[in-house]
Amino acid sequence: MSDAAGPPQRPVGRSGRASVGRALTELEFDSWRVFVASSRLLVGELDRKLRREADIPHSWFILLVVLSERPERTARQSDLASVTDFSLSRLSHAINRMGDRGWVVRRTDPNDRRAADVTLTDAGLAALIDITRGHDVALRELFFDRLSAAEVEALRGACRALLPGLDGASETLAAGPPTVKSPIRPGAD
Amino acid sequence: MSDAAGPPQRPVGRSGRASVGRALTELEFDSWRVFVASSRLLVGELDRKLRREADIPHSWFILLVVLSERPERTARQSDLASVTDFSLSRLSHAINRMGDRGWVVRRTDPNDRRAADVTLTDAGLAALIDITRGHDVALRELFFDRLSAAEVEALRGACRALLPGLDGASETLAAGPPTVKSPIRPGAD
DNA sequence: CAAGATTGATACATCAATCTTG
DNA sequence: CAAGATTGATGTATCAATCTTG
Numbered sequence: 001m002s003d004a005a006g007p008p009q010r011p012v013g014r015s016g017r018a019s020v021g022r023a024l025t026e027l028e029f030d031s032w033r034v035f036v037a038s039s040r041l042l043v044g045e046l047d048r049k050l051r052r053e054a055d056i057p058h059s060w061f062i063l064l065v066v067l068s069e070r071p072e073r074t075a076r077q078s079d080l081a082s083v084t085d086f087s088l089s090r091l092s093h094a095i096n097r098m099g100d101r102g103w104v105v106r107r108t109d110p111n112d113r114r115a116a117d118v119t120l121t122d123a124g125l126a127a128l129i130d131i132t133r134g135h136d137v138a139l140r141e142l143f144f145d146r147l148s149a150a151e152v153e154a155l156r157g158a159c160r161a162l163l164p165g166l167d168g169a170s171e172t173l174a175a176g177p178p179t180v181k182s183p184i185r186p187g188a189d
Numbered sequence: 190m191s192d193a194a195g196p197p198q199r200p201v202g203r204s205g206r207a208s209v210g211r212a213l214t215e216l217e218f219d220s221w222r223v224f225v226a227s228s229r230l231l232v233g234e235l236d237r238k239l240r241r242e243a244d245i246p247h248s249w250f251i252l253l254v255v256l257s258e259r260p261e262r263t264a265r266q267s268d269l270a271s272v273t274d275f276s277l278s279r280l281s282h283a284i285n286r287m288g289d290r291g292w293v294v295r296r297t298d299p300n301d302r303r304a305a306d307v308t309l310t311d312a313g314l315a316a317l318i319d320i321t322r323g324h325d326v327a328l329r330e331l332f333f334d335r336l337s338a339a340e341v342e343a344l345r346g347a348c349r350a351l352l353p354g355l356d357g358a359s360e361t362l363a364a365g366p367p368t369v370k371s372p373i374r375p376g377a378d
Numbered sequence: 379c380a381a382g383a384t385t386g387a388t389a390c391a392t393c394a395a396t397c398t399t400g
Numbered sequence: 401c402a403a404g405a406t407t408g409a410t411g412t413a414t415c416a417a418t419c420t421t422g
Contacts, residue, residue, distance in 0.1 A: 008246050024325045026374055031345045032328060036251075039228035044274050051414080057390070062225075072234050090391060092406055097390085102262040114399045114404045130422060136213045139221060144213075154343035156220045159227040162335050177263075185215055246412070268380060279413060281384055286412085303382045303421045362400080 042142055049138055054131045059086070064120065064128045067104070069182045073120040076109075080118065090113065103127055123182060124152060132184050211364060231331055238327055243320045246277070249283060250324065253309065253317045256293070258371045262309040265298075271306060292316055321373050 005142075017052070024032075049060040062084050067073055079093045080133070095118055098104045103124030109115040213221075236247040251273050256262055264272075270280045284307055287293045292313030298304040309317070333341070 021316040023374070024328060027329075027331060027372070028341075029374060030342055031341050032332060034352070035228065035332075036232065039224065039353040040274055041231075042351065043225065043228075073402085086232040087392075088405060089393080089407085093390075094367040112400075116405065139213060139218075143221060143224075143351065144217060146353075147347060148350075150345075151221050151347040151350055152217075154340075156223055158336060158344040158347075159223040159359055161337075161340055162227040162231065162332065163223070164335075180216070185213070185218060241380065276414075277383060278385085278415080282412075301382085301422075
């Protein structure tokens with residue numbers, strides 16, 4: 001294995017010709033396809049499972065996880081939106097529906113009355129913790145059991161390289177271990 | 190770089206304890222998050238661009254690409270569905286709407302009158318070729334310009350390892366260079 | 379009865395206003 | 401006017417029948 005290039009050249013693309021205007025090769029496109037296919041299939045599986053067992057789409061799970069890791073389990077909506085790559089509109093709708101279930105509450109910030117903060121309720125946290133069990137089992141089967149430790153690290157490295165500069169990836173969903181002890185993941189191991 | 194484990198152990202998970210029932214560590218979960226975040230953000234960008242410029246969601250683009258690479262630009266619906274991880278229902282709806290645009294036609298197979306074949310029309314192919322230009326430019330900026338050749342290979346390897354056993358990943362979207370010369374990607378380079 | 383596909387109802391996502399506050 | 405957020409209309413995805421053919 002490893003027919004990869006020799007010297008660790010950072011930005012591919014401007015090797016010899018202009019980056020823009022050059023079509024992708026079959027091989028390049030294939031790399032992209034494998035990436036998209038695997039994430040589609042994996043997330044698809046998880047999404048179906050979450051809908052079956054908890055009646056939520058995968059995207060909501062992301063919202064819940066992020067909220068659970070914030071101080072006070074609270075986030076400004078605009079923050080939450082950019083971190084999770086939700087539009088403000090989409091987020092607003094989602095919060096409404098999660099509010100109906102008693103999982104979150106929305107409160108207007110008295111200081112800046114344009115802004116709104118969402119808080120994950122105790123009920124919401126309980127639901128999340130419950131959901132997380134099944135999610136983790138599936139994740140182990142579908143993801144970790146299929147990859148060697150080296151592959152996981154390689155994947156991690158490549159994906160981290162992809163993030164900077166993307167949309168709201170300043171403090172993205174992908175940020176490392178959260179500042180706050182995650183209620184849904186005790187120290188582990 | 191490379192704090193990865195020493196010996197190339199294939200199946201992580203059954204290291205010392207049973208795979209199922211063991212919670213994920215923070216580090217493991219973080220690897221997953223980076224993977225999901227990057228694919229969400231990347232596909233999200235492409236999706237927005239495709240909607241703006243071609244008025245189609247990213248998932249339709251996938252359907253078009255797969256169709257374009259099939260012999261006669263034709264596929265059985267059930268095949269197409271499993272390859273792209275569409276449900277039959279979702280596919281049927283999508284084909285209806287793409288049919289409205291004159292991009293595909295549906296024909297019942299005379300031999301097995303339960304089955305239906307979809308064909309990408311000339312107009313559909315033309316549209317796809319047009320769409321592909323912008324798509325490739327974006328892909329270079331967002332994906333290939335951010336990764337070294339080694340990282341691309343690493344990503345490819347890991348993602349390929351993820352696919353087998355997933356849903357309809359027998360001859361998945363991720364299969365290597367197609368049997369048929371892809372109309373949308375001439376020899377390249 | 380199973381496989382392939384379609385349809386209509388419901389749920390979620392997107393888009394284009396709109397509203398309020400700074 | 402810009403930032404943050406909400407709402408309603410439209411489009412797409414999902415789910416639960418339903419239909420036909422093998």
